Amino acid sequence: MENTINLIVKDRKGELHKIQAPTDMNLNLMEVCKANELPVKGTCGGIASCASCHMYIHSQSIELPEPSEDEEDMLDSAYFVQENSRLGCQIYPSNEMDGLEFELAPEDESE
Secondary structure (H helix, E strand, O other), rough: OEEEEEEEEOOOOEEEEEEEEEEOOOOOOHHHHHHOOOEEEEEOOOOOOOOOOOEEOOOOOOOOOOOOOHHHHHHHHOOOOOEEEEEHOOOOOHHEEEEEEEEEEOOOOOO
């Protein structure tokens, strides 16, 4: 479909999930994960104020929009932050992101 892209998500157990995301519905990656029953909380509802949708972007060849100041501030206070950390609620799938690979960040020390 023209308005759908393919994504590869690694869950917190290390399992890969191939899912599709619409590019014409204004959904962000957090919402796409939730719709596919992946364990993303999105506690704040997608306003970059909780980091419960923290993820690691593995696709280096796919260019994403730069993080906003709010997203950077939230990541500064999040756990398990890496160089490729982003908040899923701040990334809206576009056709240029087809094939994007990302991983859900751990929620706590036990993961």
